[in-house]
Amino acid sequence: MSALMKIEAVTIFPDYFSPLNLSLIGKAQSAEIIEVKIHDLRSFTDDNHNTVDDTPYGGGAGMVMLPEIWGRALDPLMVDGTDLIILTPAGKRFDQKMAEKFATSEHLVFACGRYEGIDDRVRIHYSSPEYSSRNIRVHEVSIGDYVLGGGEVASLVIIEAVTRLLPGVIGNPQSLVEESHNTEGYLEYPNFTKPQEWRGITVPEILLSGNHGEIAKWRTLQASERAKENG
Numbered sequence: 001m002s003a004l005m006k007i008e009a010v011t012i013f014p015d016y017f018s019p020l021n022l023s024l025i026g027k028a029q030s031a032e033i034i035e036v037k038i039h040d041l042r043s044f045t046d047d048n049h050n051t052v053d054d055t056p057y058g059g060g061a062g063m064v065m066l067p068e069i070w071g072r073a074l075d076p077l078m079v080d081g082t083d084l085i086i087l088t089p090a091g092k093r094f095d096q097k098m099a100e101k102f103a104t105s106e107h108l109v110f111a112c113g114r115y116e117g118i119d120d121r122v123r124i125h126y127s128s129p130e131y132s133s134r135n136i137r138v139h140e141v142s143i144g145d146y147v148l149g150g151g152e153v154a155s156l157v158i159i160e161a162v163t164r165l166l167p168g169v170i171g172n173p174q175s176l177v178e179e180s181h182n183t184e185g186y187l188e189y190p191n192f193t194k195p196q197e198w199r200g201i202t203v204p205e206i207l208l209s210g211n212h213g214e215i216a217k218w219r220t221l222q223a224s225e226r227a228k229e230n231g
Ligand code: ADE
Pocket: 087, 088, 089, 141, 142, 143, 144, 145, 146, 147, 148, 149, 150, 151, 154
């Protein structure tokens, strides 16, 4: 049995995270492989309007999320060994390697910014030696070169990619082994199942041959041709 991974997110839209109760991730929660806790940032405000943002110093468009509110929300979550993930289009690009690294963590905390992002002092504060000496690491992460309305969907992407790597989550762990044997982990060959002919298109003959060596060679070639085309 694998160690339990705790996954938490702080957001002004907790409902964005309801898909985590479905499918693989829902099952991983039932099996107690992961524990998910979503926190409403607005519950840490103390004014009548539940204000979470203000105008940026130096001027410019948009609003910036208040460090005081974020500090209140994050302080209690920063236990030793936490990986704090701040979602931002300016972050380091998320990829399979990063997913594998996060999959070794005991505790992931996702800070979901909206508007023009979170006051940068939040990142600076939790990156200080006081936290790094407790094995708390801060990661600014982007899921791609486009701008989303906020970090919620980006968090879901990362949670899904990480959770499926945890022992016991995927029914057939061989599929993870096969992925990792592909040079980039995700350069897949095309797949076919029944029937042998569909709408006049037949399954490549080689796959029916039973010759596993030749099949493996064919798949490698197909995967690299597909990568060339799509890359
Ligand atoms: N917030 C807005 N856009 C984002 C992106 N591309 N990745 C992560 N967080 C974001």
